[in-house]
Amino acid sequence: MKKRIYNLLSVSKTPGDTSWWFDLFLIILISLNVIAIVIESVEPIRQKYEALFKGLELVSVIIFSIEYVLRIWTANEIKRFHRPITGNIRYALTPLAIVDLFAILPFYLPFIGLDLRVVRVMRLFRLFRLFKIARYVKALTVINNVFKERREELFIAIIFTFFLLLFTSTLMYYVEHEAQPESFASIPETMWWSIATLTTVGYGDIYPITALGKLLGGIIAVLGIGLFALPAGILASGFSEHLTKTNSKKDCCPHCGQELKRG
Amino acid sequence: MKKRIYNLLSVSKTPGDTSWWFDLFLIILISLNVIAIVIESVEPIRQKYEALFKGLELVSVIIFSIEYVLRIWTANEIKRFHRPITGNIRYALTPLAIVDLFAILPFYLPFIGLDLRVVRVMRLFRLFRLFKIARYVKALTVINNVFKERREELFIAIIFTFFLLLFTSTLMYYVEHEAQPESFASIPETMWWSIATLTTVGYGDIYPITALGKLLGGIIAVLGIGLFALPAGILASGFSEHLTKTNSKKDCCPHCGQELKRG
């Protein structure tokens, strides 16, 4: 019984069987929820179809709750979590299980008697339903793996990025604060300029106006962008390498046809 | 007869023969049409040379129509479409044949008695004349091939891009909606901010103003840009590899001069 439910819940590899139809059903339900979150935010649509949105919410939460409980219960079928109770608890702490929990949490919170303001913020947790789809989309697994592989480089690049941000913001604050006490009001607020400039977004809501500020801002833009683009470059090359690795062929010797080993 | 017309219509490989001159004539006609579409949109020019534009339109449609009919008729000369009628129909469904059809369609639609508003939208179909040139420009074939080769990576990257867009927009909507109910009116409208930020275009018509919105916007900008640049990176590297592949030389063994096989 437990094993059959586990097989039903886990991602099916043979299209057409019961588990596959169940996956499809969940994917459609998740998609409907995401679409609902998006179009519910359009005021006239929310008012017109309020009952429909509430109905979908209720049905979804019931199904997702049952799914969550069953997933926790059947977790023992996975080798890593085979121990009766500790296994279930440990499974409940995996990222995907936490996502499943957070996706239904905002519905139950008002019953516990939490402050209404907290509940309102908690509504944002419905966004976790978007992540439930990660189980079924291979693309997101690939991105996740790239992140893991390039962990070290990304860490270095992010530290450096933060350092650069701190440095350019402090410099610019001292230079431009007097001329524009509103826009460059403090170092944290100047960081908004630094980010907009170093990412080259450049909204245009804040920019230097003094000659020295423009000179410095220009130098920061020219030099800083190259440095700021490092994380992007690392991710792109990591992604590209990750995908080619699976398809790559091995070098062979022309004499014996043997594979050229790499020591 | 059919064969000679087919040879005339297909892209010539020997500069100077009749087919080559015919290609040139069509390229010039297509170019004239594209230029006409562009400069006709300038009001004073349209009013002054209205007759000229109408004349070019009439002549072009007649020539393109004859070309289209002949291409369909002579399609049997191509091996894949050698069967009398099914071959012609299957040829008519190839991308280039559809482009040829759509390029002349807007002219004939009013005669069928279609609603005038539909006809007006259909005028946009004249833009397909731009794509007729794809037959003659090798550069566009190269780009097309790169798209095909990197289909899988691009698919993953686009799904991920869409996911990122959905996530950042929903988050930003909840954070900034209250402070700017006009700009961040709904999640779909917040997507306009997400696209402008993640592509680093940053028009500056919409940006966060609250402290939390700026903090979140900054983090999204810094981290998101790297992820959003993936499709661009994949295309660029695919393009670069595609071009070097044709020119690449093979590794040879120093002993026998034999090519180093790749298993």
Place this chain on the structure above:
Amino acid sequence: MKKRIYNLLSVSKTPGDTSWWFDLFLIILISLNVIAIVIESVEPIRQKYEALFKGLELVSVIIFSIEYVLRIWTANEIKRFHRPITGNIRYALTPLAIVDLFAILPFYLPFIGLDLRVVRVMRLFRLFRLFKIARYVKALTVINNVFKERREELFIAIIFTFFLLLFTSTLMYYVEHEAQPESFASIPETMWWSIATLTTVGYGDIYPITALGKLLGGIIAVLGIGLFALPAGILASGFSEHLTKTNSKKDCCPHCGQELKRG
């Protein structure tokens, strides 16, 4: 005599000799001219030091004119241009010689009796003095070589870029023209939006406001940027390869130490 002047004029390879000092003198003079062009554009500085700028201009033109005449005269010393008169004329048509001519031309034009308006436009030719320095700066030669090597790829990419520009502008014009007849007045003017968007500059002086325009603009931004970045990517990789090529070492066989040939 001719040979000695030729040696004096050509770029010296042994620091410290007469030709080297002459090179340095010309580099300083060119730099002074470029600085003069830049700071002369600042109104208060121009008025204050007008005599100085005029003096520098006169002295520079005299020296550059003598340099130009001598370079043409001594061109026969270069093997390719050894024929008495045809060699000199052919040298005068090389890019660097044309730069030398254009750099002094605006000074002489008023004497020929040209229209004053033409002369004013011709003043822009003084900018060619900036290019005179190309003879001495190796960095510019490297860039020039990269352009030559990647000629074909760049040509494909530029054609494609132009195609993309034409297509997105026409589409956006039809979508947004009615809502913003001022900004999206015609297809050529919509190109300004396309360039600002596809290059991700995004000044914010022109952007879609209708829902359909924003949807289309968003799709264009996300997909188009990847394609538009191709020329940049080609140049960057070409530049990187060009520099590593010179420093690269050859593969050797571990048995005989022989170089691994590439067929």
Place this chain on the structure above:
Amino acid sequence: MKKRIYNLLSVSKTPGDTSWWFDLFLIILISLNVIAIVIESVEPIRQKYEALFKGLELVSVIIFSIEYVLRIWTANEIKRFHRPITGNIRYALTPLAIVDLFAILPFYLPFIGLDLRVVRVMRLFRLFRLFKIARYVKALTVINNVFKERREELFIAIIFTFFLLLFTSTLMYYVEHEAQPESFASIPETMWWSIATLTTVGYGDIYPITALGKLLGGIIAVLGIGLFALPAGILASGFSEHLTKTNSKKDCCPHCGQELKRG
């Protein structure tokens, strides 16, 4: 004694020993100082916690001063600086020692009797405390090494960047000055437009409005961005190569398992 202090001050490799705790203490102190610089710039926070900030400043300067004196004194323990006095002076001129000095300098300057305006500018030197952390963060060393390795390429790219900036600014100034004498007031001020455009920041505070200016601006944007992105590309690839180099494995011959030498 001297040796023990030197060991205490230098970066510890064995977590948990006295030197390691001392490193941690300094890292925390530096971080506190950086946080203080940042949040002190927020007016209400500065007024409320003025005493706290002054106290931290006093304690920090005392500790950093002692640290600086001890570092100079114990420099003889480093092999390169083993000579009694000249060694200490030469150590004092290394980048990290200068950073240490500048980080405490602004505190002592008023006592020497310097002009108050100079002292105020000197307060910016407190920013050097941010760089004191470089000693402990490996990520910054990696970036520093990449800069050194790619020195030559970066130099070429920066010269070229500057050349491009000069050229586009001068051209745009002549084209747009008459139509917008305020924004394109002089060539140096037009450089602000050039930087904003070539880096694709595009604040939107300055852009061409004439047809010729837009045409030229568009061409500059399309072509220039590719060239301007060179330094960024060089850094990114240098960074990527630097990190893979450490992890790279050597090619081996399939016959003998010997390493394939590179001549």
